[in-house]
Amino acid sequence: MDINAIEQYENSASDASDNAEVKWNFAFWLQNEKLIIGDNCGVNLEVGEKINHWIKENNLYYSDEEEDENFDKALKLGDEITRRFVELCVEVVKKFHEESVIKQKFGKALSLIIQELEYYDLIEEQNKRANTEEVIKEFADWILK
Incomplete structure (x- = not known):
């Protein structure tokens, strides 16, 4: 975060x-380092355990050994983990806006950006679905420039 x-x-x-x-x-x-997704050995151990539980609950878990045995299958599972996690983030951000959580906390509507290390069309699309038009337009325009 x-x-x-x-x-x-x-x-x-x-x-x-x-x-x-x-x-x-x-x-x-x-x-x-208030929140690091995938941190299995640091300040967010409890969060990491919850995420691992969610992955297992959704039948998406694979071990290092399973990745070594069938890399393509592990890659597909990893992609599905990312897809579902991003969708969960989109839904949470939408709910925050619908319930005015951000506005109440900060006194105005702000964008909550869902991102990766790079910016591309899918990142723009995810953020437009998650945030209101008024708070995300400038970010979306920046990605598409």
Whole structure:
């Protein structure tokens, strides 16, 4: 989980190709370790255990040995884990907006960005489904530029 604050935005502006990159590319954001998905040995052990339980509950789990034995099957399972997890994130973000959770916490509607290390059309589409048009338009336009 990362955030972008005004002070961080201003401090990073000279390192980016343009202001939109500083604003939307999480490489320029404040980095923290409050939540790391897939962290099996650090500060988020309990979260990692819950995610592993969810993966097993959905019959998507595979071990390192199973990956070695059938890499293609493990790759497909990994893709399905990602697809379902992203869909879960989309639904949670939508619910946060519908119930005004973000607005109540921060005093205004903000985008909650679902992202990977790269930005491409699917990331734009996921975020448009998750967030309201008013808060996600600028991010979506930045991805598509």
